[in-house]
Amino acid sequence: xHRMLLHLLILCVAWLWSPSPAIAVTxxxxxxxxxxxxxxxxxxxxxxxxxxxxxxxxxxxLVREKLKNGESPDQIRAYFVSRYGEWILLAPKRQGFNWVxxxxxxxxxLAGAGAIGWVVGRGTARRRSRQKEALPPLDPRYAGRLEAxxxxxxx
Amino acid sequence: xxxxxxxxxxAIILPVLLLLAYGFKTDPRQVPSPLVNRPAPPFSLRAFDxxxxxxxxxxxxxVVLNFWASWCFPACYEEAPxxxxxxxxxxxxxxxVIGVDIQDRDADARAFLERFKLTFPNGPDLQGKVSxxxxxxxxxxxxxxxxxxxxxxKHVGALTKQVLQSKIEEML
Amino acid sequence: MISxxxxxxxxLAFGLALYGVVVSVLGARRRRPxxxxxxxxxxxAVFGLASFAVLLMxxxxxxRDFSVQYVARNGSxxxxxxxxxxxxxxxxxxxxxxxxxxxxxxxxxxxxxxxxRSREAIxxxxxxxxxxxxxxxxxxxxxxxxxxxxxxxxxxxRGPNPLLQNHPLMAIHPPCLYAGYVGWSVPYAFAMAALIxxxxxxxxxxxxRRWSIVAWGFLxxxxxxxxxxxxxxxxxxGYWAWDPVENASFLPWLTGTAFxxxxxVQERRKMLKVWNLxxxxxxxxxxxxxxxxxxxxxxxxxxxxxESTIGPLFLxxxxxxxxxxxxxxxxxxxxxxxxxxxxxxxxxxxxxLMNNLxxxxxxxxxxxxxxxxxxxEAVRGVKVSVGEPFFNTVxxxxxxxxxxxxxxxxxxxWRRASLESLRRTFxxxxxxxFLGTGVSSFLGVRGLYPLLAFAAAVFAATTVIQEFxxxxxxxxxITGEGYLAALSNLTRRGRRRYGGLIVHLGVVLVAIxxxxxxVFRQEKEVTLARGESLHLGRYQxxxxxxxxxxxxxRFVVQGTFTVLNSARKVAEMRPSKRFYRSEQQPxxxxxxxxxxxxxxxxxxxxxxxDGSSATLKMLIxxxxxxxxxxxxxxxxxxxxxxxxxxxRVLAAEAAKERVAWQPGRS
Numbered sequence: 001x002h003r004m005l006l007h008l009l010i011l012c013v014a015w016l017w018s019p020s021p022a023i024a025v026t027x028x029x030x031x032x033x034x035x036x037x038x039x040x041x042x043x044x045x046x047x048x049x050x051x052x053x054x055x056x057x058x059x060x061x062l063v064r065e066k067l068k069n070g071e072s073p074d075q076i077r078a079y080f081v082s083r084y085g086e087w088i089l090l091a092p093k094r095q096g097f098n099w100v101x102x103x104x105x106x107x108x109x110l111a112g113a114g115a116i117g118w119v120v121g122r123g124t125a126r127r128r129s130r131q132k133e134a135l136p137p138l139d140p141r142y143a144g145r146l147e148a149x150x151x152x153x154x155x
Numbered sequence: 156x157x158x159x160x161x162x163x164x165x166a167i168i169l170p171v172l173l174l175l176a177y178g179f180k181t182d183p184r185q186v187p188s189p190l191v192n193r194p195a196p197p198f199s200l201r202a203f204d205x206x207x208x209x210x211x212x213x214x215x216x217x218v219v220l221n222f223w224a225s226w227c228f229p230a231c232y233e234e235a236p237x238x239x240x241x242x243x244x245x246x247x248x249x250x251x252v253i254g255v256d257i258q259d260r261d262a263d264a265r266a267f268l269e270r271f272k273l274t275f276p277n278g279p280d281l282q283g284k285v286s287x288x289x290x291x292x293x294x295x296x297x298x299x300x301x302x303x304x305x306x307x308x309k310h311v312g313a314l315t316k317q318v319l320q321s322k323i324e325e326m327l
Numbered sequence: 328m329i330s331x332x333x334x335x336x337x338x339l340a341f342g343l344a345l346y347g348v349v350v351s352v353l354g355a356r357r358r359r360p361x362x363x364x365x366x367x368x369x370x371x372a373v374f375g376l377a378s379f380a381v382l383l384m385x386x387x388x389x390x391r392d393f394s395v396q397y398v399a400r401n402g403s404x405x406x407x408x409x410x411x412x413x414x415x416x417x418x419x420x421x422x423x424x425x426x427x428x429x430x431x432x433x434x435x436x437x438x439x440x441x442x443x444r445s446r447e448a449i450x451x452x453x454x455x456x457x458x459x460x461x462x463x464x465x466x467x468x469x470x471x472x473x474x475x476x477x478x479x480x481x482x483x484x485r486g487p488n489p490l491l492q493n494h495p496l497m498a499i500h501p502p503c504l505y506a507g508y509v510g511w512s513v514p515y516a517f518a519m520a521a522l523i524x525x526x527x528x529x530x531x532x533x534x535x536r537r538w539s540i541v542a543w544g545f546l547x548x549x550x551x552x553x554x555x556x557x558x559x560x561x562x563x564x565g566y567w568a569w570d571p572v573e574n575a576s577f578l579p580w581l582t583g584t585a586f587x588x589x590x591x592v593q594e595r596r597k598m599l600k601v602w603n604l605x606x607x608x609x610x611x612x613x614x615x616x617x618x619x620x621x622x623x624x625x626x627x628x629x630x631x632x633x634e635s636t637i638g639p640l641f642l643x644x645x646x647x648x649x650x651x652x653x654x655x656x657x658x659x660x661x662x663x664x665x666x667x668x669x670x671x672x673x674x675x676x677x678x679x680l681m682n683n684l685x686x687x688x689x690x691x692x693x694x695x696x697x698x699x700x701x702x703x704e705a706v707r708g709v710k711v712s713v714g715e716p717f718f719n720t721v722x723x724x725x726x727x728x729x730x731x732x733x734x735x736x737x738x739x740x741w742r743r744a745s746l747e748s749l750r751r752t753f754x755x756x757x758x759x760x761f762l763g764t765g766v767s768s769f770l771g772v773r774g775l776y777p778l779l780a781f782a783a784a785v786f787a788a789t790t791v792i793q794e795f796x797x798x799x800x801x802x803x804x805i806t807g808e809g810y811l812a813a814l815s816n817l818t819r820r821g822r823r824r825y826g827g828l829i830v831h832l833g834v835v836l837v838a839i840x841x842x843x844x845x846v847f848r849q850e851k852e853v854t855l856a857r858g859e860s861l862h863l864g865r866y867q868x869x870x871x872x873x874x875x876x877x878x879x880x881r882f883v884v885q886g887t888f889t890v891l892n893s894a895r896k897v898a899e900m901r902p903s904k905r906f907y908r909s910e911q912q913p914x915x916x917x918x919x920x921x922x923x924x925x926x927x928x929x930x931x932x933x934x935x936x937d938g939s940s941a942t943l944k945m946l947i948x949x950x951x952x953x954x955x956x957x958x959x960x961x962x963x964x965x966x967x968x969x970x971x972x973x974x975r976v977l978a979a980e981a982a983k984e985r986v987a988w989q990p991g992r993s
Contacts (some may be wrong), residue, residue, distance in 0.1 A: 019195045041186075041291075041292030042292060054283075055258065058282060058283030059283070059287060061283075062283070067234075075160075081189075083287065083288060083289065083290035084188075084189070084289070084290040084310075085186060085187065087186050
């Protein structure tokens with residue numbers, strides 16, 4: 001039973017690690033992924049990929065055309081930023097002050113984890129010291145006898 | 156409770172409250188244009204009346220580039236007469252007024268032009284390239300372009316006679 | 328006439344609420360039961376007046392009384408009756424009226440239900456709840472009065488925002504959401520009462536938890552319905568856009584969930600008292616913060632009611648709440664010391680603390696992301712956007728760990744879990760999780776996060792099922808009853824525990840639904856001439872025709888499409904565009920065909936005037952229905968958890984009787 005499970009486990013892990021087939025990156029895929037990063041200027045919080053508005057349609061067409069002309073995603077992003085400002089990107093560029101947004105949540109969680117670890121450590125230490133105190137002092141009459149009897153018995 | 160613990164909460168809350176209060180002064184819908192004081196992007200349009208207009212042709216002249224749409228009610232309807240009046244007043248001094256119609260239907264656009272008897276060149280932005288090039292995110296928006304081709308000012312919303320007058324004068 | 332009556336009743340309610348606050352506090356401090364009774368009377372009166380105001384407004388709306396400004400703005404002769412009635416909460420002033428009414432109702436229920444049990448606390452609870460009511464009644468009486476008259480009354484009204492007329496969901500989403508928001512006022516009031524009176528005992532925990540679960544349940548339903556509304560009505564193919572107001576409703580849900588877990592630690596081990604009180608205060612403050620965001624105009628959002636002057640008033644109210652509540656908490660903190668210790672990292676207490684850490688971390692990320700555009704503008708003067716890419720990148724890892732933890736928490740031992748107990752409990756779930764990952768990979772899932780998501784989901788689901796199975800098996804061994812009876816009795820005897828497990832199962836369903844609908848999503852947009860078809864997945868969608876007609880309040884253009892699966896007709900679907908008089912752009916109405924396996928989603932993007940062609944966008948999203956079902960399961964679990972247990976009630980009453988009667992006491 002256990003061996004079968006082990007084999008099953010190995011099979012699963014092997015499957016997971018197998019390289020996936022190369023995905024053809026079409027212009028359409030690239031357009032979609034770039035459009036998902038751009039904010040639709042006339043909608044509320046929607047990406048150009050999701051928005052059904054006409055402006056978003058036009059922007060998608062423009063992105064597709066630029067990709068076909070050979071422009072790189074970075075260039076296309078820079079183009080939109082030069083026209084609309086940083087606001088057109090749906091996630092803040094990872095630079096300068098924007099790092100606050102990207103890193104602070106994880107920093108806070110790590111700090112919190114540290115705090116929990118510290119509190120647990122304190123609790124564990126307190127428990128251990130309580131246990132040590134709780135042990136009654138060893139009766140001198142029996143102090144050495146237990147050891148001696150165990151040794152004899154062992155022989 | 157230890158003093159530092161007592162101070163945690165106000166230390167977190169106060170900055171947040173201040174930030175929110177700051178928020179009252181800003182308008183989330185106003186996005187400043189990065190194009191101001193930069194060279195105006197080139198455009199070329201086929202006008203409704205058959206003519207054409209392009210930025211190249213207008214070099215050396217101050218330009219008022221107005222983006223509008225027939226479905227943009229009431230703002231575009233409010234500013235159309237003011238634009239026509241400014242065109243009449245300043246065309247002799249070399250100022251060009253150009254209208255760009257975005258995301259619209261031919262029949263509706265022509266009806267709009269007819270209604271306000273607009274005589275300055277107006278053309279449709281069929282694929283939206285010009286509006287995207289100018290970072291337009293709503294209508295109406297108007298760009299004031301200096302003689303040297305750089306953008307002087309971007310106005311979001313309906314134009315009034317006063318604003319038109321003052322901005323055009325600044326460019327002359 | 329309605330306008331005058333309405334304004335009068337609101338002003339009277341405002342005065343009575345103020346009176347109720349003063350009289351309740353005085354009655355508690357001076358121990359005068361008559362004053363407390365009077366406060367209770369104020370609660371009844373405020374509810375009566377609020378109900379009257381709501382009825383008046385409905386009468387005005389249905390009667391198309393355009394002399395009331397609110398009706399002129401949100402009703403019209405052409406609007407159907409159903410949407411006219413629910414226009415009550417369609418705009419700012421009406422939504423405040425709804426809030427007032429729900430708050431009045433909850434105050435009444437709290438006082439009536441808990442009045443006997445928490446005799447000492449009730450005056451303070453009443454005072455706090457009425458104080459909150461005073462604020463909202465102040466808003467409704469002065470700056471945002473729904474009964475403001477309009478003279479001369481226009482011939483026809485503007486009608487509600489078309490987006491609010493497109494789907495019957497508008498009838499339940501806001502009331503549910505508001506019940507969830509307002510619901511948290513009651514635990515908050517009890518928390519304040521405890522801090523003011525200095526009494527924090529077992530009864531208090533039970534009461535607070537019960538009301539918290541109710542509020543949580545409504546909030547959960549409200550949020551899920553909001554997602555459904557976004558999906559079915561806004562018509563962009565998604566159910567969550569991390570819009571500021573969506574986030575604002577999510578924040579109190581996260582902190583409230585954190586509270587519902589650590590309150591169990593307080594109950595068992597008498598620890599984390601200050602922490603839990605802080606969580607209640609935070610959750611309640613976030614509910615007010617949520618409504619503040621919609622009404623202040625500081626962030627642009629789908630939901631933004633028109634900008635108004637009440638933003639600063641809300642901010643002042645929030646500041647006051649935080650100052651007073653946390654001030655009291657600090658003042659009383661010395662009397663709230665923990666009576667137990669955390670002994671091990673591998674224990675249920677630690678698991679719950681980690682749950683809190685992650686939930687609050689999640690909330691912090693959402694909070695920071697929502698406000699970051701404002702912060703960036705304040706610091707750099709540059710506007711940035713924070714949208715889906717950011718939230719997904721930051722929140723998905725946190726969510727994954729949370730789902731995994733959800734499987735661990737209910738099963739791990741208190742205090743210290745031994746290695747043996749860990750092995751016994753988690754071996755099977757872990758193995759099944761691995762297998763589940765293998766299966767998902769086989770089905771085509773690629774990418775680390777989706778695979779981990781399915782693994783965590785399988786793990787958590789297995790732990791829940793395992794608990795039910797083992798519990799039922801043990802019962803059968805003792806009582807010999809059938810499986811179904813064993814399960815039902817098991818749940819009935821341990822409502823809190825098994826209700827909670829059902830909620831976890833619901834969360835797993837939602838997680839699987841979200842993961843599958845995102846990972847296996849397919850979409851395509853094509854312009855079709857009549858008779859042409861779009862091919863996506865196993866489906867072919869043929870464009871049949873375009874029809875158009877005029878309705879009293881709108882003009883509709885509808886496309887008819889036949890969906891085929893290898894030449895076999897599956898459905899006829901009719902997405903449309905609706906043109907409303909008052910709107911510049913048409914409102915798109917999508918057509919969705921939902922099955923448990925997948926959703927077919929059709930959007931009519933554009934069409935030719937002569938009906939010869941139409942641009943169709945089609946999406947296939949698997950397992951979307953699981954999200955809605957999961958939400959229902961979560962609500963069901965909450966219901967099971969708070970369902971009163973006859974036995975426990977009898978036992979508690981018997982215990983009270985025993986204590987009440989003691990020989991020799993008068």
